Ligand SMILES: O=P(O)(O)OC[C@H]1O[C@](O)(COP(=O)(O)O)[C@@H](O)[C@@H]1O
């Protein structure tokens with residue numbers, strides 16, 4: 001197996017190093033910050049705190065040339081040309097706090113990171129690695145690169161942060177057990193509702209309102225997660241660069257599939273870094289059935 005890319009490892013180290021600090025800061029940051037993000041959504045104080053901490057940590061990593069975040073309009077130049085053709089630095093895209101509406105109710109949340117070898121916006125084929133932190137009862141981090149997917153436990157001890165691998169070859173189980181679909185049922189297109197009715201008969205509902213938490217259930221138990229196209233929002237809710245691409249990369253590296261209903265998420269050509277996309281992700285045969293159902 002090829003040795004891990006040192007820049008990618010430094011990026012994951014930086015994300016892991018911020019996780020205990022983000023977690024510790026959340027109790028006092030469960031309120032709205034009073035601002036909206038570039039997607040027009042209300043930003044929580046926790047979103048802003050995580051964004052600032054991660055922005056500082058990631059732009060300080062040697063080999064990170066540019067940094068974009070769900071919470072920032074423009075890319076931050078971190079010094080260094082991005083892309084294998086023009087330079088040798090990576091562009092890092094983050095969703096600093098995924099599922100931050102769960103802050104109020106104290107449910108799971110996460111941080112998502114994508115490491116692209118091309119200036120953004122780029123397609124998911126330009127990802128060289130992706131990962132997410134899950135702030136559950138345990139702080140875990142799932143990381144993927146071309147060698148596969150690993151689950152790690154992140155722990156802070158006396159000011160230092162450790163990453164311990166607990167699963168070194170995470171694969172989607174063959175027999176799916178769970179599903180979780182976002183959005184209001186009356187807002188779903190009829191074809192998706194019909195597909196959901198079939199799935200309800202076969203799998204158990206697990207929906208927590210944070211993509212990272214819901215996808216982590218699918219990775220653990222097998223199944224399908226969707227934030228579908230809605231009748232009045234055909235692009236759905238989730239953002240391609242910060243959410244769908246990194247999650248699609250991780251799930252595909254774990255043996256699963258990801259689509260916007262028609263096209264592999266990783267092949268979608270973005271127009272802008274804040275583009276939204278419908279996301280259907282999980283076991284390959286379920287994603288195939290979904291594509292047929294939406295045809
Ligand atoms: O509350 P809803 O409409 O079900 O939306 C839930 C979805 O929105 C998100 O919270 C969007 O992410 P952010 O919290 O990063 O904006 C996803 O994590 C989740 O899948």
Ligand SMILES: [Mg+2]
Pocket residue numbers: 095097098099211243
């Ligand atoms: Mg999110």
Ligand SMILES: [Mg+2]
Pocket residue numbers: 047070095096097098099100
């Ligand atoms: Mg977010």
